Amino acid sequence: MAIKKEKVSKELILEAARNVFIEKGFDGARMQQIADRAGANKALLHYYFSTKESLFEDVFKEAFSTFAPHFHDELLKVKSFKSFLVFFLDIYIKLLLNHPYLPLFILSELQRNPDKLAQIVKGIVDFELIQQMIKKEMDDGNVVKMDVRELIVNILSLCIFPFAGRPMMQRVLWKNDEVGYVNFLNQRAESIYKFLESTLFINN
Amino acid sequence: MAIKKEKVSKELILEAARNVFIEKGFDGARMQQIADRAGANKALLHYYFSTKESLFEDVFKEAFSTFAPHFHDELLKVKSFKSFLVFFLDIYIKLLLNHPYLPLFILSELQRNPDKLAQIVKGIVDFELIQQMIKKEMDDGNVVKMDVRELIVNILSLCIFPFAGRPMMQRVLWKNDEVGYVNFLNQRAESIYKFLESTLFINN
DNA sequence: AAGTTATTTAACCATTTGGTTAATAAAATA
DNA sequence: TATTTTATTAACCAAATGGTTAAATAACTT
Numbered sequence: 458m459a460i461k462k463e464k465v466s467k468e469l470i471l472e473a474a475r476n477v478f479i480e481k482g483f484d485g486a487r488m489q490q491i492a493d494r495a496g497a498n499k500a501l502l503h504y505y506f507s508t509k510e511s512l513f514e515d516v517f518k519e520a521f522s523t524f525a526p527h528f529h530d531e532l533l534k535v536k537s538f539k540s541f542l543v544f545f546l547d548i549y550i551k552l553l554l555n556h557p558y559l560p561l562f563i564l565s566e567l568q569r570n571p572d573k574l575a576q577i578v579k580g581i582v583d584f585e586l587i588q589q590m591i592k593k594e595m596d597d598g599n600v601v602k603m604d605v606r607e608l609i610v611n612i613l614s615l616c617i618f619p620f621a622g623r624p625m626m627q628r629v630l631w632k633n634d635e636v637g638y639v640n641f642l643n644q645r646a647e648s649i650y651k652f653l654e655s656t657l658f659i660n661n
Numbered sequence: 662m663a664i665k666k667e668k669v670s671k672e673l674i675l676e677a678a679r680n681v682f683i684e685k686g687f688d689g690a691r692m693q694q695i696a697d698r699a700g701a702n703k704a705l706l707h708y709y710f711s712t713k714e715s716l717f718e719d720v721f722k723e724a725f726s727t728f729a730p731h732f733h734d735e736l737l738k739v740k741s742f743k744s745f746l747v748f749f750l751d752i753y754i755k756l757l758l759n760h761p762y763l764p765l766f767i768l769s770e771l772q773r774n775p776d777k778l779a780q781i782v783k784g785i786v787d788f789e790l791i792q793q794m795i796k797k798e799m800d801d802g803n804v805v806k807m808d809v810r811e812l813i814v815n816i817l818s819l820c821i822f823p824f825a826g827r828p829m830m831q832r833v834l835w836k837n838d839e840v841g842y843v844n845f846l847n848q849r850a851e852s853i854y855k856f857l858e859s860t861l862f863i864n865n
Numbered sequence: 866a867a868g869t870t871a872t873t874t875a876a877c878c879a880t881t882t883g884g885t886t887a888a889t890a891a892a893a894t895a
Numbered sequence: 896t897a898t899t900t901t902a903t904t905a906a907c908c909a910a911a912t913g914g915t916t917a918a919a920t921a922a923c924t925t
Contacts, residue, residue, distance in 0.1 A: 691881090691882075691883090692882075692883060692884085693881090693882080693883090703883085703884085704884085704885080704886090706884095707883085707884060707885080711884095712883080712884080713882095713883065713884090
């Protein structure tokens with residue numbers, strides 16, 4: 458049986474690199490494995506992306522952009538923090554369901570190489586507008602007063618940890634029942650909202 | 662200046678291995694670096710711990726035992742979920758403050774090698790008693806009714822994520838102000854309690 | 866079609882890495 | 896003290912790994 462030869466290109470390599478790096482991390486990833494998964498010769502990786510570091514940086518930057526919450530347009534359209542929260546939880550949990558390995562990948566690579574990688578992704582994420590918006594809602598008496606950054610960390614904790622901590626949580630709390638855990642994750646946006654509702658909102 | 666020769670032993674090697682593995686992960690760790698940091702010859706690592714894998718497993722098991730919440734005695738002594746929560750947050754956040762790199766280490770290694778490592782740490786962590794206790798408190802009307810496992814995940818999220826997500830959170834929300842972030846972490850036990858109080862407890 | 870450029874590959878290469886060996890030094894034991 | 900066991904080391908080794916090179920093939924240009 459002849460080996461089916463497909464078009465090999467920069468994009469196929471990037472795609473393979475994404476998979477391998479996110480699965481194994483920078484240190485665990487092998488250029489040969491990326492080449493194999495792309496159906497390409499290893500030298501071709503160096504032809505398009507000069508070094509492993511450089512290829513990784515491309516992957517990381519893109520991954521970070523995906524993972525980092527973006528607020529631009531929806532922030533402006535929305536009329537209260539309450540509806541923002543509903544909206545945000547919906548899209549962000551959906552995103553994590555589509556990219557469940559991103560959190561741990563981003564966080565561990567960032568920890569292993571904080572300065573260099575932070576440099577690479579500088580300016581991609583910006584919480585300024587959100588912070589202002591929440592602050593205003595607190596001043597207006599719609600949201601319970603607390604440290605805004607703390608509130609954001611709490612919300613992100615509740616979103617991200619179930620994905621990042623899955624290898625542990627699923628085992629010890631769901632007795633390794635994958636279906637059950639996926640159900641839990643699928644409900645996550647609503648669960649978080651319900652959980653937070655009574656804590657956060659005044660005049661409800 | 663003569664090089665000071667100290668006693669080199671199994672414990673020094675383990676100590677060095679702990680540091681290096683937790684800092685770099687299994688794939689990023691180098692036996693030579695562990696040897697150097699222990700002030701020992703590389704062959705000595707293989708004398709005491711036969712392979713890198715085996716040395717890593719020892720380190721991982723110990724690290725997991727430290728990281729995993731333990732409930733034994735305090736669970737029995739405590740009279741309500743409310744006081745349990747106060748107690749738990751205090752000791753667990755203190756533990757994380759003392760071992761801030763553990764969460765990301767455990768979680769990423771567990772994700773890279775779930776089955777093997779889960780096998781190694783099987784039985785170390787057990788949430789059964791806690792779940793029963795919380796369930797009873799819900800039935801008694803002291804705690805708001807919800808899925809118990811979900812509640813536990815929420816609490817652990819709020820505890821662990823600020824540490825695991827520090828490389829990202831500190832930059833984007835604290836503008837890389839280390840002192841500010843450490844303050845935040847130091848307050849964490851109280852903050853979490855205050856945040857949860859209004860959500861969780863009935864008749865307060 | 867001829868010439869030029871871009872893509873792709875097989876074969877190498879130097880370095881790093883986990884691991885081994887055989888010999889030495891230090892303790893323990895008799 | 897003599898001997899046996901334990902601890903420690905320098906020197907190696909084979910495999911793996913990121914990276915290079917020079918040649919071949921395919922794709923454009925003219």
